Amino acid sequence: MLGRRRPAESSLPRTSSPTSSKGKHNAEFPRLAFLAGFVMVIALMFLGNKNRSLSMKVDRQSYHVERLSEELKRRSKQGPQSNNELDEIVMKSTIDELVKRQDLLKEALQGHSRKLLALQFGEGPYIVNFSLRLPGKDFSQMLTMELNGEATPYTTHHFLTQVSLGLWSDTSFIRNAHHVIQASARPPPAMKLFKESGLASVAFQEYDASFPHVQYTVGLAGRPGGPDFYVSMVDNTKAHGPGGQGQYTLKGEADPCFGKVVAGHDVLEDIKALPVKDGGYKMLVDFVQIESAQISTGMQSRLM
Numbered sequence: 633m634l635g636r637r638r639p640a641e642s643s644l645p646r647t648s649s650p651t652s653s654k655g656k657h658n659a660e661f662p663r664l665a666f667l668a669g670f671v672m673v674i675a676l677m678f679l680g681n682k683n684r685s686l687s688m689k690v691d692r693q694s695y696h697v698e699r700l701s702e703e704l705k706r707r708s709k710q711g712p713q714s715n716n717e718l719d720e721i722v723m724k725s726t727i728d729e730l731v732k733r734q735d736l737l738k739e740a741l742q743g744h745s746r747k748l749l750a751l752q753f754g755e756g757p758y759i760v761n762f763s764l765r766l767p768g769k770d771f772s773q774m775l776t777m778e779l780n781g782e783a784t785p786y787t788t789h790h791f792l793t794q795v796s797l798g799l800w801s802d803t804s805f806i807r808n809a810h811h812v813i814q815a816s817a818r819p820p821p822a823m824k825l826f827k828e829s830g831l832a833s834v835a836f837q838e839y840d841a842s843f844p845h846v847q848y849t850v851g852l853a854g855r856p857g858g859p860d861f862y863v864s865m866v867d868n869t870k871a872h873g874p875g876g877q878g879q880y881t882l883k884g885e886a887d888p889c890f891g892k893v894v895a896g897h898d899v900l901e902d903i904k905a906l907p908v909k910d911g912g913y914k915m916l917v918d919f920v921q922i923e924s925a926q927i928s929t930g931m932q933s934r935l936m
Contacts, residue, residue, distance in 0.1 A: 702881055738786075738836055745785040753792050756781050757933040760795055760891075762925050764805070766902060767918035775896035776928075777850055778935050780889075783840035787852065787890040792927060794831050794859065800925035805903060809914040811871070812862040813903050814853060815922065826859045833858040839886040844869040848900070850891040855880045857888050865904055894934040 749756070758779040763772045781788040794800060800815075803822050807814035817823040817832075826832040833856040845851055845868040853860040855877075870876055874886040893900060908914040 734836070738838070741835065742785050742838070745789045746781070749781050749785055749789050749792070752789075752796075753927065754929060757931060757935070758788060758792060758891075759928040759931050760792070760925055761928055762800075762896075763923040764899060765921040765923055766899075767906065767920065772923060773896065773899045773902075775899050776894050777891050778894045778933065779850075779891040780840075780843050780935060783843040784838045784888060784890040786836075787834055787838045787857075787888045790831065790834055790858075791861075791890060794826070794829075795925045795927055797829060797831075798925075799825055799829065799831065799859075800922055802924075803922045804919035805922065806916055806919050807862075807914055808904060808906055808908050808916050810904065811866050811868060812851075812864055813900060814860055814862040816860045818919065823859070831859070834888065837885040838888045838890070839874065840889075841874075843889055845872040845887065845889045848893045848897065849889050850893065851887040851889045853887065855882075855885070863893055863900060865900065892935055 749758070758781050760777045760779065762775040762777065764775055765772055779788040779791060799817075799822070802819075804816060804818045805813055806816045806818050817826050823832070833854070834852060835856070837852075837855070837857060843849070845864050847864055847867055849864050849868075851862055851864065851868075851872055852858050853862050864872070868876075872887040872889070874884050876886065903916075903920055906920070907917045909917055
């Protein structure tokens with residue numbers, strides 16, 4: 633018997649199959665996106681761990697410098713009979729060496745912070761919008777802050793991380809000292825969240841003389857600074873710049889100045905007009921609620 637004839641091949645041109653080159657490229661895209669995301673996560677983890685390690689080293693160095701400075705001050709107050717001149721020379725040289733090492737660690741921490749800023753939050757500008765509710769108001773008011781990632785990369789990254797984790801939502805402006813208006817991790821449960829996140833304070837007082845505490849700039853309160861921040865309502869360059877806070881052990885330090893309020897000055901003036909309690913601290917009678925704090929992108933820089 634004759635076998636079946638095989639059908640003749642069509643002379644028509646072949647059409648592309650579903651696995652054409654374009655389809656292959658489309659299929660490859662999710663894999664490439666996944667790999668890029670994976671590399672980004674690894675880079676963030678590495679730089680984040682490096683930043684935490686450097687922050688701890690700077691913190692330890694600051695502690696040693698502060699303790700030695702206090703001991704040196706104590707001995708000088710006791711008078712010549714209790715001083716050992718050789719001990720003082722050794723102590724001063726130790727302090728000098730610790731300060732040098734601390735400066736190197738600070739520079740390394742700032743370098744890593746610049747990389748983390750770009751990876752996590754882009755190239756800037758770094759804008760934070762605060763939604764506020766003033767006492768007696770039934771509507772929200774906006775305050776817009778721009779952070780200076782160039783002058784203070786470490787503090788900028790620190791603050792943006794706080795905001796990205798929602799730590800500044802449901803907190804308050806609590807103080808109206810007229811020269812500053814201060815925000816704090818209040819009510820108390822908020823402070824617990826700051827501490828649990830490891831972001832309650834900075835590792836060192838980052839300050840750049842090119843960006844001083846002029847009107848409407850934003851600084852960190854305390855030593856070490858944070859989490860409280862304040863807005864300068866007057867030029868506080870001297871009062872909050874290097875050596876301005878004489879009550880602290882390290883006299884030459886300054887409060888970090890890391891941003892500026894670029895919109896909502898009228899809101900600040902409204903807060904400044906609110907009544908305060910008796911006493912030198914000037915705590916507000918009724919706190920101003922920070923309903924939310926959110927990072928914005930795609931805006932033009934307004935830092936001057």
